Amino acid sequence: METLAILGGRPVRDKYLTYGRQAINEEDINSVVEVLKGDYLTTGPKVKEFEDAVAKYVNAKYAVAVCNGTAALHMACYAAGIKEGDEVIVSSLTFAASANCVLYCGGTPVFAEINKVTYNIDIEDIKRKITERTKAIIAVDYTGQPVNIDEIKEIAKEYNLIFIEDGAHSLGAEYKGIKVGTQADMTMFSFHPVKPITTGEGGIITTNNKEYYDRMLLFRSHGITRDYELMKENQGKWYYEQIDLGYNYRITDLQCALGISQIKKLDSFIARRRYIANIYNEAFSDLEEIVTPKEADFSNSGWHIYVIKLNNQKISCTRKEFFDAMIRENIGVNVHYMPVYLHPYYEKLGYKKGQCKEAEKLYDSIITLPLFPAMTDKDIEDVIKAVFKICNYYKSK
Template identity: 55%
Template sequence: MDRKRLAIDGGTPIRKSYLPYGKQDLDQSDVAAVVQVLQSDYLTTGPMIDTFEKSIAAYVGSRYAIAFSSGTAALHAACFAAGIKENDQVITTPITFAATANAIKYQGGEVVFADIDAKTYNISAEAIEALITDQTKAIISVDFSGQPVDYKKIREIANRYQIPFISDAAHGLGAVYEGEKIGSLADMTMFSFHPVKHITTGEGGVITTNNEQYFQKLKNFRNHGIVRDQEKLHKKNQPWYYEMQSLGFNYRMSDIHAALGVNQAKKIDGYLNKRIAIAQKYTEGFRDFELLTPPFQLEGVESSWHLYVIRLHLEKLTVRRKEIYQALQKENIGVNVHYIPVYFHPYYQALGYKKGLCPHAEQLYEEMLTLPLFPKMTSQDVSDVIMAVKKVLQYYEVRA
């Protein structure tokens, strides 16, 4: 069998079975936790919500955690709590899933995209400050791939202009910035529990915060804007009475999802250590391999390694990223691309955003590729990925 020729050209693939880029890890204890709730009196909002929220708050070191039905719902709630309204400008990064920007639009705000740092791929603090105007009402950063943004610099900017700082840390559970876990370094921090994230609730998200006012607004927003606290009602002394005091949504997490989250949360550090070990193997495997650049790591931060994103040296290759992607898929390596710059999407193009807005982000998009990374990967899986990437890139390498 010819293992040197690419599978896309009729050769034998590196792997017999397909390796996805991400995958949840569930065991019998997770199943038992969910079954226990299914046999209880609570399916929607019950005691597991509070237990899950407390476990996340304790892990990241925040005063409060508020659970939502999805990470997107949590981001929307954060924009509401921050007071974002019609025509308010909010600065964020284009290298993120569309939900980050969409949450701003849900509140009627204007999305202002700041370019990324060319090394870390995170939003640039300098780019943020250059875009601030009198209409800027918040900053939303993204810990892309699990590497923390420069929280110190962004915090200083937010304080200087007296605007809320929201962190989209969907990738960042367990990440560390200057010795402190992500979760209380911004005014509000969102974590996602989609199945490819560090732990899963099926679908779900949470906002962590140390601010009591944000906490109360977030709680009300996820439950139709309804208030039940007798001390905060306009009309008192009727024990059955509640009031809808603002326009909220049904963004509640169910006890079923929370039960899975509570059990998964016990395994965060174990999952994190596995991700770190895989990332280290990748970095070592690609050391001195001149056809790509592995992820850059800042001093003083510890990535949580949600993604391992390589940057292709296309000037040394005879094909573009599309052909590399297709060839690796044929080798049964589930590579992916994270992310299409948000303002490339037709919805944002129709709003008037033009290509060329963030040059570093756009250049990265043309060259980036996400490799498989999830806790259930074996050493053989990691070796297969390294071998396949080298095989494909060397096959397409420019020959002198």
């Protein structure tokens, strides 16, 4: 049996492999340089060009790009009219932004349990959590796998709720053969460096609803308009009015130039992610110490991240011991995510441990393995070797 690096053995690789990384080439760099040499650095023509490119890719009528994914979720909640006294049902196993956006608008996040197979939001728990104060549902496409969109839409229609799909992980993913981005009332995508494509930081909302689109355009730029039909008066081309309280959530032409270049490569990025996930699935299929991720029949995941679960019946280490051992093997790993309501800030708001027991149980045993398009076959092989090395060492006797 090989000695683990954390116990003094030789690591499976000499150079550290991060769990996620952007893929930038000369075409991307030249696109940004071109903007740097032009007339606009911030809100110029590249913003609309990027919005149109994303809308076209997902077949949506409208898209509004902003400075990051969190701002996009805030913008969606604003467009949905979330206010004090409203409740919004939110996925529990997600990054804090999925719930923070509700708080920003004065609403109350209500956390729903996870599905034990896909780890996405549990449909039955959504139904249990609906009250007369419920205004919307924010469902996260965890790891890039779409939620059960049709069932959530049925619930939303029955109870007159707004469905916001948090697709931070799922640009390029498909639900029943249709790309994510049009089935919900509004869909958010993120362009953080580890996401399917990047603009450095950035986010976008796609929608087919003109009313939401108009509200979001206003919201991202201080609530200011130059539309004479919306203003009290029109004193000339220089004139504008603030007609609502918005934010400065504008994205730059520099970011959008990068995004325009990146989206041309998105399909190849997704294909590579699926290739890596399939190799992992095959390699780990008979490894009893871990549980590999499962896909629903309706899903064609974008595989933003690859999350394994430790089988506590077959392995004698804790998640922390496994995590630390992987790091010492020079394999970058992560954990996605702690249930949002367990964060100290949410505890101060009155949320308590135990309200989503399946999410909490899963959190204690999950680890995210490296998965990004620029990984080489040797990188993939090293990840697999490290997992087997650690599992073999901690195999339950």
